Amino acid sequence: MALIEVATLEKTFEFDGVATRVLKGITFGIEKGEFVAIMGPSGSGKSTLLHILGLLDDITRGTYFFDGQSVEQMDELAQAAFRNQRMGFVFQAFNLLSRISVMDNVKLPLAYSKVPEKTWNNVAFQSLQAVGLEHRIDYQPTRLSGGERQRAAIARALVNNPEVIFADEPTGNLDSKSGEHVMGILDGLNKKLKHTIILVTHDVNIAKYAHRVIKIKDGQIESDKHH
């Protein structure tokens, strides 16, 4: 069984009483260790799909199984535990807390885990080492460059050693050099550490890092190709 399996997935948003179908019957599976890029034009529903896969949003209709478990059957606590222990998130806007240090930002997921508090520093340091930011642990995020901020966000996503990393336009706010650096890290995580990476992008050059590209258009899968 695939790690992620969605079938006839639908998502409808309601704005001012008007229902908008954003996803219209999406079906696919993602195996462990895959590097998948979800592409599509603006408003195609690719980010919504990523949020649903990352348990950040609910589905309206259809089924979603994560590692054989029906997501719809999970309560709030179980979903939170899944997000904490089996998933990591990298956002376009980094979403680091500016008032705390890089180290404390990376420790954030540990606060909601069962990892003993005395090991947090060690675990977070290893995570920062993996992205080459061990020399910035005491910095406030505002003192980091864009690329460094995204690497800190990757370190945070990695800290609980999740099976899947969801990345929503991770290079969207970066220059091309920093973008390549960040993608190099994600690529390494997939190749060396066998993390499953699911990436949303509209950039063809970024999508080239993935082994499989799912194109979405008007809420439906337009194509699903392996490189």
Place this chain on the structure above:
Amino acid sequence: MKIRYSVKTAFHGLKASKSRSLLTILGIVIGITGIMLIVSIGSGAEKLILTEIGGLGADTIVIRPGQEPTGPSDIAQTLFSDSIKKRDLVALSKKSNVPDLETMAPVVFVSGGASFGGETYSPTIFGWSAEFMGNTLNIYPEQGEYFGDAEISDRASVAVIGAKVKEELFGDVDPLGKYITIKNHKFRVMAVLPKKGQLLFFNVDEVVIIPYTTAQTYITGTDYYQEILAKARSADVVDIAVVDITRTLRELHNISDPSKDDFYVETQQGLATQVQTIIQVLTIFLTSVVAISLVVGGIGVMNIMLVSVSERVKEIGLRKAVGATKSDISKQFLLEAIMLTGAGGAIGIFLGTMLSLLSAVVLAKGLNLNWNFSFPLVGALLGFGVSLLVGVVFGLYPAKKAAEKTAIEALRYE
């Protein structure tokens, strides 16, 4: 979420906007400071009054005319009631009626001023027994001698004056043997009291004591007393003496229904209980008034916490994305509110203690009262407990609002 981490996170949250946090807790600080001051001053006043009541001795009994006052408006009827007269004094003096009484002295209140030479002063004038006063309050003349029973039965025109009266009327002149004038009647000064300051209901330094018989005959022209002070043989027989006094006066006044009593008898224990009750009621009342500021402060905290939730929507989204549950988010914001009000409570306790100490010094030195500062532990515990409670009550709603946001709604928030 681990508690140590939660506290650290909440602390960072509050530290991020120090000025706002400080301004937010002002209401709580003022409220707790107020509670501390009220409890401290209430407790100081209670101790002072009880000490002075105790100074009269546990064996002292006070018999007053009229019905026992139940409020301030009843005090006037007691002052102008004329039901306790010489016949009562005579009856109570008989061992067959009240065997456990040792001595008694009626008191007559005299209004007006006293003068000597060109100087005039308005002292507190009592028609009393100077000897009884001295023995009861343990005050002995600094100069001269007290007048005794002989002067009282002779209606002698003699007076004992306080230190302040001496200073105002005589200055450096020796007052002994000199005559002061009260309502056109001259009184020879027999004794001067030492400086004692405020004692219970009068200031010893500002008092003039003349024989009660003389006061009635030459000044008030009345035949009744405002009160009779009596001493029982010992504190153990006070209750028996009260029963005997009550029975004797009812017989004398032909009263069969106790509700129709035209006198009342007070013991020091009864007085102490009354004073304690009055001060406790006053303290509770004033504390309740001050508690309103805590409610206002709590609303301020709730307001700021709601602002904080709005400002940190993205943070809430991020925390949920990395595994925080509704309960984790709710606890974090609730903890921030509690830490905020708890800090307000701690500052309030510190300020309240300092102000209580300052007021104790001012009351002791400035007003010459026997006022002792004691740390208002009850006020501190009450204040801190209430401040934490305010945090819980007024932090719940913002915490609930924060927890209700879905991860994606919060992450998308601009």
